[in-house]
Amino acid sequence: MKKTIWIKGAYGPHNLGDDLLYSLIYKNIKNRLDDSYNIVVGVDDKKKARNINGDIEYKSSSQRIKSDFLILGGGGQFYSFNDSEYKFSNKLKYYLTSLFGGKIHHLIYRKLNGDNVIKKAAFCVGVGPFHNPSYEINAVKKIAGFDYFSVRDMNSYNLLESNNIEVSKFTDPVFVLEPIKAKSSGDKIGIILRDWNKDEYGKNVIEKLKDLARELKNKNYNVEILLLSNNDTEIIDSRLKGIPVWTWNADEDPEITVKKWNEKYNTIISSRAHGVLLGALAGCNVIVAPLERKLKNFHLFFPKSTHYIKAEDFKEKNVFNIEYYINSSFDFDKRSEEIIYNRSIAVKAFDSLCDWIKNNHD
Known part of the structure; x- marks a missing residue:
């Protein structure tokens, strides 16, 4: 029976950096695994996402996650700059947007039943900064529940290591993108x-x-x-x-x-x-x-x-x-x-993640 891998992030699509992340993460995981895995990507707008890559199986980012592996794919995933995102007004705005966007049924079902995930991984993410120590404490508690965790930078690595979290440091996944081998010719x-x-x-x-x-x-x-x-x-x-x-x-x-x-x-x-x-x-x-x-x-x-x-x-x-x-x-x-140095590290990051997935294919 196929194992499901769900790639999750701040994926619209609407942000070039995040759109590159999920496209490249999907491609590089798929190229390293055999057909015994079904890989999906959670996005806000499935129809628009098909303009980026029509070969990917998309899921709504608001729906209940049911997968063997959940991968938080790149980007800043744990941070806080202020308290505004936790205000009631912002939460109400989120739910109203979901209501009019036809996603409220997903959110209610997910709230009632919770996600069903067997293994959780974070892949080359950013952690911090945190404007308030309590937010860092809460983030560390969540991170401690992951089965695999890698970061893209030294600040993130040092923060987690100081909190006794086992973590691997690599680089940003976008480094697997082929660079132009000449100086720009634009003006x-x-x-x-x-x-x-x-x-x-x-x-x-x-x-x-x-x-x-x-x-x-x-x-x-x-x-x-x-x-x-x-x-x-x-x-x-x-x-x-x-x-x-x-x-x-x-x-x-x-x-x-x-x-x-x-x-x-x-x-x-x-x-x-x-x-x-x-x-x-x-x-x-x-x-x-x-x-x-x-x-x-x-x-x-x-x-x-x-x-x-x-x-x-x-x-x-x-x-x-x-x-x-x-x-x-x-x-x-x-x-x-x-670029060559970071590209080699990005390749190792994908190898490490996929080796971990294969080793946990029960």
Whole structure:
């Protein structure tokens, strides 16, 4: 009898980074296992997800999970920036959205019966930060109940190790994506913005990036705003008038993004973690904005070939300082070495996970 593997995450589809994660995780697990496994992916919109990969069997992310293996696939899975997500008003909004989206029956059934999962794994996830120690304690308790756990960065590893959780450290799964083996040939500056309401510091970083986009446009740079989620469109305001906006609409294979960026952009300035990774794989000059901790973690995948603007410096940076990074070159050979290194670790991560699955195929 076939064993079912359910891949779970913040999968819309609507966010380029998350859409890449589930597409690549599905593909690389499937390629390592035989036909005795049935692999499914939980998403919010099954119809839209088929535009990304029509070969995957999709399940509604709100329905009761019944599987032999549940895999939390990549991304930030355990963290907290504030208390807002736990407020009654936000929970009510979630259930009302589910009601009008035709998913409330799934949620009620799931609430009454619970999930039916035999083995739980987390694969190359991010853990933290936590704004309140109690949230970290609760997360650690949940994590202790997993049968297999791997993380993508050292901060996550150190946090769990300090709490006596057995964990493996690898890298981000998207590193299995084939990189472009040449510097980008584009001439545009792509500035990746996102809607951020988790803290005032992050809001200020996004506002600074908007000001930067306008100033660079006024200096005749070829600027384009990149929104890696169609949930970010509300941040476009009058300051960005006249600047082209590219939005990820989850209507094609996300893997072709790397080739498109290589042809279109010279520089990527990113406030999203996977924007850093994709820009690097595309052979672009990458500038990392200090929006949140995981941006620094993703810069550390490419410490010798990406530019990280420190949080304390970002408050003082003006367009002239940023121009230095825009106009400075990066060592493509160093970039290639960093990609090859992380790619080899990503392959080992998938091997480790699939070996664990095979060893637990009772």
